[in-house]
Amino acid sequence: xxxxxxxxxxxxxxxxxxxxxxxxxxxxxxxxxxxxxxxxxxxxxxxxxxxxxxxxxxxxxxxxxxxxxxxxxxxxxxxxxxxxxxxxxxxxxxxxxxxxxxxxxxxxxxxxxxxxxxxxxxxxxxxxxxxxxxxxxxxxxxxxxxxxxxxxxxxxxxxxxxxxxxxxxxxxxxxxxxxxxxxxxxxxxxxxxxxxxxxxxxxxxxxxxxxxxxxxxxxxxxxxxxxxxxxxxxxxxxxxxxxxxxxxxxxxxxxxxxxxxxxxxxxxxxxxxxxxxxxxxxxxxxxxxxxxxxxxxxxxxxxxxxxxxxxxxxxxxxxxxxxxxxxxxxxxxxx
Numbered sequence: 001x002x003x004x005x006x007x008x009x010x011x012x013x014x015x016x017x018x019x020x021x022x023x024x025x026x027x028x029x030x031x032x033x034x035x036x037x038x039x040x041x042x043x044x045x046x047x048x049x050x051x052x053x054x055x056x057x058x059x060x061x062x063x064x065x066x067x068x069x070x071x072x073x074x075x076x077x078x079x080x081x082x083x084x085x086x087x088x089x090x091x092x093x094x095x096x097x098x099x100x101x102x103x104x105x106x107x108x109x110x111x112x113x114x115x116x117x118x119x120x121x122x123x124x125x126x127x128x129x130x131x132x133x134x135x136x137x138x139x140x141x142x143x144x145x146x147x148x149x150x151x152x153x154x155x156x157x158x159x160x161x162x163x164x165x166x167x168x169x170x171x172x173x174x175x176x177x178x179x180x181x182x183x184x185x186x187x188x189x190x191x192x193x194x195x196x197x198x199x200x201x202x203x204x205x206x207x208x209x210x211x212x213x214x215x216x217x218x219x220x221x222x223x224x225x226x227x228x229x230x231x232x233x234x235x236x237x238x239x240x241x242x243x244x245x246x247x248x249x250x251x252x253x254x255x256x257x258x259x260x261x262x263x264x265x266x267x268x269x270x271x272x273x274x275x276x277x278x279x280x281x282x283x284x285x286x287x288x289x290x291x292x293x294x295x296x297x298x299x300x301x302x303x304x305x306x307x308x309x310x311x312x313x314x315x316x317x318x319x320x321x322x323x324x325x326x327x328x329x330x331x332x333x334x335x
Contacts, residue, residue, distance in 0.1 A: 002076070002079075003079050004030065005080075006030045006106075007125075009043070010045075014048065014049060018049050030062065032062075037190050064109075081123045121236065122175070123177065124163060137300040138264070142250050143249070145157060149295075160258060164252060164254065167252065174236055177227070178262075185325055201335065207289055210290065215298035219301075220320075227314075238252065238256075264302070266298060
């Protein structure tokens, strides 16, 4: 297939592109390589995919409407995976406009491209952050998610609503994937586990928010990529049993689906840190801090729908995943 991947220099986007290239797909990769975090890491990720003749590297922002329209018209992708976004909950408190530009305006441009060029299937990144103030665990895609606690979360909820509108009006098959704390080699330096590793190796204290009483459904990158590819290959269809009298938020009379994509095994943050310490062979000095604005205490993914529909089965235990990350980190930084 010819697949357009946005955010192709990102953590998930680069690994997804690599695996699709290996199976023979052609990739049109879009990324603006912004400086939200280390551009050199993004370049290093891209070096793995640009080595393939089936990869086309395009440097632009998805909020550039004319550029996105030209890309769709020139390359006519059969399927699209939209992973480009301004990420980060805490940064959304500092720079909200960046989330409006990329996550809302940019996503609208992608939807318009799909609309006008007969794209077979759009898969897009949502987030576990949409669950916001919800406390009923595990989080289900069939639950109401109308109480976000950050603009980042609100922008991802908006993406789901926008996608449904286009699925309804123009019959574009769309699948939204709510990612749960993705970690692993080639990951994002703004993520806590990355900063923990950096500080532990430097002998500096690590900031542990909510006094370490967080739980996260940490999901290893390889498991995430398997799930994304399985979802991409299964074109969203209408739910024939959907009823407006008892509306299901995860399906529709339109070709629209929402899934959680997580590990289905929440881990205590302090245990995660312990495993990281064991892999590094060093103890961390912990600076215990209160809860941060926009953060949530726990995430836990109900993945029953994704298991049922595409056979998704996360298989990487936290101990194995962290060990692989540490091995990559030490090698990448030549430590």
